[in-house]
Amino acid sequence: MEDKKLNFKAFEETKTLLLKSLQGQQPANKAEHVVEALDLAKSIYEKHGEWNEANATHLVNVAQICLNEIGLGSTSATAALLHETIERKWLTPVEMEKRFGQAVASILMNFTQISGLDPKDPKTEAELFRQMLISLTSDARVILIKLADRLDTMRSLSKEQPEVRLKRSWETFHLYAPLAHRLGLYRLKSEMEDLAMKYIYPKEYKYIIKRLQETTASRNRFLQSFISPIENELQKKGFTFTIKGRTKSIYSIFRKMQNQEVDFDEVHDIFAIRIILDSKPENEKSDCWQVYSIITDKYTPNTERLRDWISVPKSNGYESLHTTVLGPDNKWIEVQIRTVRMDEIAEKGLAAHWKYKGIRQEQGQEQGIDEWVVRVREILESPDTSPEDKVEQFQMNLTSSDIYVFTPKGDIRKLPAKSTVLDFAFDIHTEVGSQCVGAIVNGKNTTIKQELQNGDVVEILTSKKQKPKKDWLTFIITSKAKSRIKQQLRDIENREIQEGREILLRRLKNWKIDDVDEAIRKVNKHLKLKKPTDIFILIAQSKVDLTAIKTILTAEEEKPAVKEDTPKPEIEKAEVKESSDYLVIDEKLVNIEYKLAKCCNPIFGDDIFGFVTVNEGIKIHRTSCPNAGQLKQRWPYRVVKARWKGSSIAGAFQTTIKVSGIDEIGILNRISEVISKDLRVNMRNLNVSSRDGLFEAQIQLYVEDTKHLKMLLYRLSRVQGVHKTVRMK
Known part of the structure; x- marks a missing residue:
């Protein structure tokens, strides 16, 4: 096989220039590190079939620019030759540190982080990009190597496709050239601008x-x-x-x-x-x-x-x-x-400045680097008022309390440190925040409470069933999220007060209670509510049974021996057959003056009893109903034994089940497929909440009977990620 090295003319020329620079500027042991790095890069690229003239020349060019055009030392040159190995996961930071020391490994790790930055609009995101660079890099040499990398990319840009040329040129104009200017690298800045102009304004470039x-x-x-x-x-x-x-x-x-x-x-x-x-x-x-x-x-x-x-x-x-x-x-x-x-x-630029302050180049990288790096960071962090630097228009300084995270499309968002997924969601849009149920952060499912870190890529997960909750205020930190949540909670509360009030007024009218204010006062006193409007909210949220309210209001008027209320004639009139002492319920539920109680939603096959009401006929309750004990104790004369007869009608009975498990991607799809597709059950309502990586879903649906329900619960318990399935009382 022909030796590809014979064809690498540009590579060999640049390599020769690099080695000459090392001999003249760097100590022998440090120069050997650079040669070793070049040999290692060659062997790794060959192993992965990537050793070609373009890649080989690019690596050596970046190292040469670091040494001769920016004035960096051998540590930076070593890192430049290996700058893609960790990013491509060909080498690990541990391996790099063992061979070349902690400084090189640290530079390469930081370089990999900033290489992932890809602003979608360089012109408008220039300031955020600069601050992201600073926040993600602990060593300023990383930014200088990145400038060297971009300069060589621009010098060979003619080999790329037109759309790539245009994208790289705009990035160079608005992101990299201003950085070079800020660091005093005026020649690099001018060359970058000229090369970018060549592809963005080709006619004007050729004319000049x-x-x-x-x-x-x-x-x-x-x-x-x-x-x-x-x-x-x-x-x-x-x-x-x-x-x-x-x-x-x-x-x-x-x-x-x-x-x-x-x-x-x-x-x-x-x-x-x-x-x-x-x-x-x-x-x-x-x-x-x-x-x-x-x-x-x-x-x-x-x-x-x-x-x-x-x-x-x-x-x-x-x-x-x-x-x-x-x-x-x-x-x-x-x-x-x-x-x-x-x-x-x-x-x-600054590399030469510190060399002339008495710090030899290699000392500048090893012993005197701290002062030099601090100065570079000060330059980058300070706002630039120079009219030549058109991109630096926001006049913002980076502080330790800021983090920068990305949307899946690459847009940068600036948030305070310790911001959560929910803060990020509200920063995108109020509606997104209000419906947020979690997020995918760097490819992993997380809760709305998850704290975000610099460089995180965040995709928000939403549900139309989700509503803002008061406990959200306990962990969010941004003022925007807090103000939006408080406003929406007020709106929800006002709607619930209005809704609950209308429901209660209708019932009071049906119960022929004229003194509304006195009735509300009496209920609030009995339930020990703090505000007069609390009862309306409880009614709207179905947290209080209207039957219980009626009981409170009519308790003093009830006479224990009033047997005329017992609707014996209604039972005889209805198509209900008495067998022994039981009320036998026909499954068709036609022309019969009774209803299934909403407090427990009995279904065919449940143990049941009837309760005779004044205005709504007989209500059928489950024997395990939460209100069963109170009804039997206070009004035993109204309780009628009952049982089902015949067979159920498909989908005739409404019930509510609770499903809980691990909050992961696709879990709701798997649950809904079992309910709707496999068992062909009609869902009426679905409410999901998530906390600390776990979810809890309350599902209202229609089933045929208890056997059907048991089969549904069993099938759902077999779904991957589901921990528990129960019928709600």
């Missing part, structure tokens, strides 16, 4: 490139005429210096054309002069100001455009003296004055 090429000769002539007198003066003063002509980035020119609404030829500061002095540290400031004096003696300055970042450097370490002067042919030109040290900091 063409015009720059067409005006190269005239620019060179102008620069030469401007530089010549300056060079002579600097040489006379004994300065060691380099003068460069720097053309503005393509995107910077494009932005000026847009902002000023002018054509290419009307952009005055397309290029600038950079004077770099080789000065001793103690003479840097004075030398820069001397050069400024020489330039302003030759050319008229615009004092409003003077920028002194030597006396007060930028927060990212940038130092330079900028001025704009009127040059030959009355053209304005920007001049940047800095030293070699300042220039390297401007090119490589």
Whole structure:
């Protein structure tokens, strides 16, 4: 088989450059780590059939950018070569730590976390993305390696499909270029913007490139005429210096054309002069100001455009003296004055800044890294007011009390720390929160009380039967969720008061009780309720039996020996046959003045008895009815023995069952399939509650008889995830 290595021309060239950089900059033992990492990456990629020129070149390019273009050390280069191995689960953090140490393993773990961030709208989510990066990374080198990774991705973007190019370009514009700018990596920032513009604004990009090429000769002539007198003066003063002509980035020119609404030829500061002095540290400031004096003696300055970042450097370490002067042919030109040290900091950002503070590069990664990392995080966390950084528009600071979680579609949501699933649901929408019964967090089913962590992916589960409950207020923490729940609880309570009041007023009218206020007062006193409206709520929630209320109101009027109320004629009139001392109930329930009691919902086959009422005929109760004891004790003369006769009618009897078990995905579907499809039982109502990973469902349905019900309960108990099935009393 032909050795694929022979075809990896780009890879070999970059590898050679990387090894040369290691020899010149890193201690021998650290350089060996990088070589070992490269060999390990090659063997792992080959094992999984992924070792090709594109992957190999990308790994080495990212490591090379870290070393030579950002100024990081061997630890970062080692991590860069292995940055996909943990993400793809080819290696574990434990294996990585054993081979390369805790620092590399930690960087790779953090890198894997931030690689999962995928904002759907980079423009609007830029600030949240930056704060997510900070919250998920304990080591600032992770972000710098990510910038290196994105820069190499942009350099090879032409190989991707058009939709991928566009997505990566927008991300670079709004997410990565502003980060590079913030860290003082101006060259990386400019290159990223230019590469992104190439795919987002291809026509404008090509136009500016063409015009720059067409005006190269005239620019060179102008620069030469401007530089010549300056060079002579600097040489006379004994300065060691380099003068460069720097053309503005393509995107910077494009932005000026847009902002000023002018054509290419009307952009005055397309290029600038950079004077770099080789000065001793103690003479840097004075030398820069001397050069400024020489330039302003030759050319008229615009004092409003003077920028002194030597006396007060930028927060990212940038130092330079900028001025704009009127040059030959009355053209304005920007001049940047800095030293070699300042220039390297401007090119490589904070990494170079700390190197010049006396920390050798490898020390900067091992011994002096803490100070450097803290400074990087301070830069990232502080709001940026620079007009050049258009994305940083929200002026927000990250605090330790914030977490960032994702919707299944990748939208980022910012919440206070210790926020729960329910807080997240209400943050999405009030209706979603009100109907929330749980969530799937990172692929696992959780309750509404589950606390969320940074980076969680949360899918809310809802049910139309769910309603806000008072106990929700005990564990939610966001003010939005609390205010919404309180408002909805008030609305529910007002509806229940209205509903309960209407029910009670109708019953009082039927019972021929005229003094409504006195009746309500009497019931509230008897039940020891705190507020007058509590009785209405209890009635609406079916937590109090209206028969019990009638008993309270008529108790003083009842005479124990009133036998004329016993509806013997009704029994004889109805199609009910007496056998011995029993009332025999015909299963058809036609033309018979009796009803099945709603308090216990008897079904065919239950042990039953009849209770003679004043206005509603005979009510049939189960012998195990919760009210049976009270009825038999207080009105024994109204109790009639009864039993079923014949056979039941399919689906004729309503009952309520309770099913409880593990709250997991699909459990309700499995239960409903057994009820509706397997046993063909008609469900009337379903109410489900969930707590601490368990659910409890109350189901109203119609059955034929007790045998049918027992079969249903047995079949439901066999459903996976169901712990208990019982008939409710």
